[in-house]
Amino acid sequence: MPELTREDVASWDEADPLLSFRDEFELPEDVLYLDGNSLGALPKKTAARLQQIVADEWGRDLIRSWNAHDWIRYPRRVGDRIAKILGAVPGQVIAADSTSVNLFKLLGAAVGLGGSRTGILSEEENFPTDLYVAQGFSGFLGTCRLKLVPRTALVTAIDDDVAVVTLTHVDFRTGEMHDMRELTRLCHERGALVIWDLSHSAGAVPLHLDRDDVDFAVGCGYKYLNGGPGAPAFLYVAARHQEAIRPPLSGWMGHEAPFAFDTDYRPAAGIERHLCGTPAILAMAALEVGVEIMARADMEQVRAKSKKMGDLFLRLVDETCDGLGLTPAGPRDSGKRGSQVSLRHAQGYPIMQALIAENVIGDFRAPDILRFGFTPLYLRYVDVWDAAMVLKRILESGAWQRPEFQKRQLVT
Amino acid sequence: MPELTREDVASWDEADPLLSFRDEFELPEDVLYLDGNSLGALPKKTAARLQQIVADEWGRDLIRSWNAHDWIRYPRRVGDRIAKILGAVPGQVIAADSTSVNLFKLLGAAVGLGGSRTGILSEEENFPTDLYVAQGFSGFLGTCRLKLVPRTALVTAIDDDVAVVTLTHVDFRTGEMHDMRELTRLCHERGALVIWDLSHSAGAVPLHLDRDDVDFAVGCGYKYLNGGPGAPAFLYVAARHQEAIRPPLSGWMGHEAPFAFDTDYRPAAGIERHLCGTPAILAMAALEVGVEIMARADMEQVRAKSKKMGDLFLRLVDETCDGLGLTPAGPRDSGKRGSQVSLRHAQGYPIMQALIAENVIGDFRAPDILRFGFTPLYLRYVDVWDAAMVLKRILESGAWQRPEFQKRQLVT
Numbered sequence: 169m170p171e172l173t174r175e176d177v178a179s180w181d182e183a184d185p186l187l188s189f190r191d192e193f194e195l196p197e198d199v200l201y202l203d204g205n206s207l208g209a210l211p212k213k214t215a216a217r218l219q220q221i222v223a224d225e226w227g228r229d230l231i232r233s234w235n236a237h238d239w240i241r242y243p244r245r246v247g248d249r250i251a252k253i254l255g256a257v258p259g260q261v262i263a264a265d266s267t268s269v270n271l272f273k274l275l276g277a278a279v280g281l282g283g284s285r286t287g288i289l290s291e292e293e294n295f296p297t298d299l300y301v302a303q304g305f306s307g308f309l310g311t312c313r314l315k316l317v318p319r320t321a322l323v324t325a326i327d328d329d330v331a332v333v334t335l336t337h338v339d340f341r342t343g344e345m346h347d348m349r350e351l352t353r354l355c356h357e358r359g360a361l362v363i364w365d366l367s368h369s370a371g372a373v374p375l376h377l378d379r380d381d382v383d384f385a386v387g388c389g390y391k392y393l394n395g396g397p398g399a400p401a402f403l404y405v406a407a408r409h410q411e412a413i414r415p416p417l418s419g420w421m422g423h424e425a426p427f428a429f430d431t432d433y434r435p436a437a438g439i440e441r442h443l444c445g446t447p448a449i450l451a452m453a454a455l456e457v458g459v460e461i462m463a464r465a466d467m468e469q470v471r472a473k474s475k476k477m478g479d480l481f482l483r484l485v486d487e488t489c490d491g492l493g494l495t496p497a498g499p500r501d502s503g504k505r506g507s508q509v510s511l512r513h514a515q516g517y518p519i520m521q522a523l524i525a526e527n528v529i530g531d532f533r534a535p536d537i538l539r540f541g542f543t544p545l546y547l548r549y550v551d552v553w554d555a556a557m558v559l560k561r562i563l564e565s566g567a568w569q570r571p572e573f574q575k576r577q578l579v580t
Numbered sequence: 581m582p583e584l585t586r587e588d589v590a591s592w593d594e595a596d597p598l599l600s601f602r603d604e605f606e607l608p609e610d611v612l613y614l615d616g617n618s619l620g621a622l623p624k625k626t627a628a629r630l631q632q633i634v635a636d637e638w639g640r641d642l643i644r645s646w647n648a649h650d651w652i653r654y655p656r657r658v659g660d661r662i663a664k665i666l667g668a669v670p671g672q673v674i675a676a677d678s679t680s681v682n683l684f685k686l687l688g689a690a691v692g693l694g695g696s697r698t699g700i701l702s703e704e705e706n707f708p709t710d711l712y713v714a715q716g717f718s719g720f721l722g723t724c725r726l727k728l729v730p731r732t733a734l735v736t737a738i739d740d741d742v743a744v745v746t747l748t749h750v751d752f753r754t755g756e757m758h759d760m761r762e763l764t765r766l767c768h769e770r771g772a773l774v775i776w777d778l779s780h781s782a783g784a785v786p787l788h789l790d791r792d793d794v795d796f797a798v799g800c801g802y803k804y805l806n807g808g809p810g811a812p813a814f815l816y817v818a819a820r821h822q823e824a825i826r827p828p829l830s831g832w833m834g835h836e837a838p839f840a841f842d843t844d845y846r847p848a849a850g851i852e853r854h855l856c857g858t859p860a861i862l863a864m865a866a867l868e869v870g871v872e873i874m875a876r877a878d879m880e881q882v883r884a885k886s887k888k889m890g891d892l893f894l895r896l897v898d899e900t901c902d903g904l905g906l907t908p909a910g911p912r913d914s915g916k917r918g919s920q921v922s923l924r925h926a927q928g929y930p931i932m933q934a935l936i937a938e939n940v941i942g943d944f945r946a947p948d949i950l951r952f953g954f955t956p957l958y959l960r961y962v963d964v965w966d967a968a969m970v971l972k973r974i975l976e977s978g979a980w981q982r983p984e985f986q987k988r989q990l991v992t
Contacts, residue, residue, distance in 0.1 A: 227608075
């Protein structure tokens with residue numbers, strides 16, 4: 169392999185069809201931000217949109233904005249924009265609540281559709297909050313068994329009791345990506361429904377929920393969708409399932425006629441029945457800005473750049489950090505990886521703290537993973553290069569051994 | 581009763597100890613806003629705080645803000661501020677999710693504590709979303725009976741099956757207020773726990789949750805707390821119950837160690853276990869501004885002004901709208917009323933539309949209620965006077981009969 173130079177890499181940026189998207193984000197000049205998979209960057213338009221909704225819609229038009237600015241349909245409007253990113257036709261996605269709350273709703277929906285099947289199956293390595301929600305759900309319901317198995321045993325574990333398999337598409341630790349189409353098919357073949365958590369996928373990899381015959385999905389708005397910290401999450405229900413579902417979290421915004429103030433709940437037609445309480449309008453406005461940008465991007469271009477950035481980072485780590493204790497935690501094959509590269513190191517925590525101190529921001533996932541996210545809309549190939557060089561320097565110099573980098577933060 | 585003049589009423593404003601609070605809100609000059617009980621007005625500081633959290637915390641400090649700006653403890657920090665308004669010591673309130681989702685959590689908590697008692701009791705006239713949530717909860721659980729009775733039959737309906745009584749403190753239609761202390765005592769005497777929905781109470785009337793031995797409460801952030809449309813809601817759990825509860829909605833933010841990423845859920849100590857997904861940070865910042873203002877107000881002064889405003893409005897309606905078809909829908913005794921006055925009129929809907937067209941903003945609640953909210957922090961007595969005069973003029977002139985006022989809006 170011929171030696172690569174920073175100039176070579178800079179020329180990739182010049183040829184990058186997504187390059188202009190970078191101008192749509194506020195990025196601190198001195199930071200290499202490899203954590204858009206944890207909290208996406210701030211779109212430039214967000215501040216102005218928030219000022220507008222605060223001053224003009226809340227401040228001036230007050231309660232009238234529910235009609236005048238169509239706040240009432242905001243969850244659906246943003247949902248339809250997200251649907252495009254997920255490969256879904258409109259009417260199957262709403263923006264609402266958190267990923268965890270939405271997962272609870274869909275577990276209820278899926279178990280409700282399961283007939284005599286009442287069990288939930290997931291993998292041991294699933295994102296913890298998804299496991300906690302499934303544990304809370306099954307413990308609460310009492311009659312619903314939760315089975316956790318290793319990834320390799322998933323398909324064989326789908327027995328006649330399993331109503332639903334709940335999985336995260338891209339593993340939060342390793343970045344390994346499930347084959348959504350094939351796994352969905354195998355679940356269906358064995359009589360189970362599937363819920364996909366797309367928190368690390370939406371806006372990161374091309375998705376085809378409709379084509380792939382997916383039943384349900386959830387995902388967050390604050391990673392690759394750049395909706396801001398704690399942005400509303402989303403929820404997808406395939407049209408074919410919608411009318412049969414009675415949501416466990418049945419609130420007025422999911423009622424057929426919320427402002428009739430009837431005593432009895434009657435589910436709204438379609439996807440809206442999965443709304444519950446009053447939607448978070450200000451947060452929805454911020455999310456919409458991020459989603460609007462992402463929906464304009466060509467997801468095949470996003471994927472191609474994402475793979476190339478990941479491959480570049482792995483190559484540079486191989487070439488420059490050899491013998492310094494790093495090993496890839498996820499697939500080398502970019503086709504099997506989401507938009508992140510994870511590296512194991514026994515001293516992963518202080519090394520990540522040292523990187524952050526040098527303004528190379530990734531995150532640490534216990535017990536030993538350094539996680540680097542690649543967000544094609546606002547990262548350049550030279551950023552990947554520069555980050556790898558800082559990593560090399562920190563490892564070679566042992567700078568991570570300084571006592572301040574051992575100190576545990578509340579959030580890692 | 582001597583005739584009252586607008587000048588008399590203006591002199592009350594001059595003597596109002598709360599008058600200076602009005603300067604802390606952005607209020608459109610031409611609007612008489614009697615709907616702060618539906619969506620509170622915009623505090624002047626909110627826009628700047630949102631700009632700061634967007635630009636400096638999200639945009640510049642990015643993921644680091646979870647530690648650097650203590651985002652991770654935001655739900656508890658805002659909760660502790662709300663606790664003061666509720667008459668509760670810190671550590672018993674968090675800001676999170678929506679009122680409906682929080683009610684679901686607390687129904688799960690209460691039924692979990694109920695032992696052999698599994699039933700839920702509420703009143704038929706409770707706020708619909710609370711009924712829908714209880715219906716969804718009991719339908720989902722299967723083993724939990726939901727009983728709805730008229731208000732007058734509540735206490736006698738608490739039999740040995742009732743685990744929890746769920747009530748709204750101030751009736752959303754009529755403004756009638758329950759005696760929280762006495763009703764809580766009666767529920768306890770009969771072996772049931774109580775959940776109070778304080779959406780129409782928090783920031784409107786003095787509350788003493790600790791003194792009154794309340795078990796659980798929920799409420800919204802967007803009415804009298806002025807947190808913005810769809811602001812995070814709050815949830816109160818008395819300290820004595822906290823350690824025994826296993827929340828049905830168990831997510832990572834309610835885990836003992838969210839960033840250990842353990843496979844098994846272990847509830848956080850105390851009130852934090854009722855957190856679920858990632859908190860809505862931007863919305864939380866807006867809520868905090870509103871809560872901070874309210875927490876500075878003397879709730880006894882708020883209550884005194886609120887009663888006086890309601891009494892003034894009722895007196896003016898009596899004196900000027902006699903024979904025009906209006907009848908009070910709630911108590912004339914201000915001690916039994918929340919911070920709203922509701923009037924019935926067979927043509928309530930078009931009359932409210934005509935009022936709104938004249939910039940007197942209240943809202944309509946089916947089938948026939950005109951609802952006027954009185955928010956002592958930013959309303960003046962002269963506003964009450966002026967609103968009553970517009971109401972009189974619309975009724976006398978029949979202006980509400982114009983066809984455009986018949987048209988039903990999505991949100992009423």
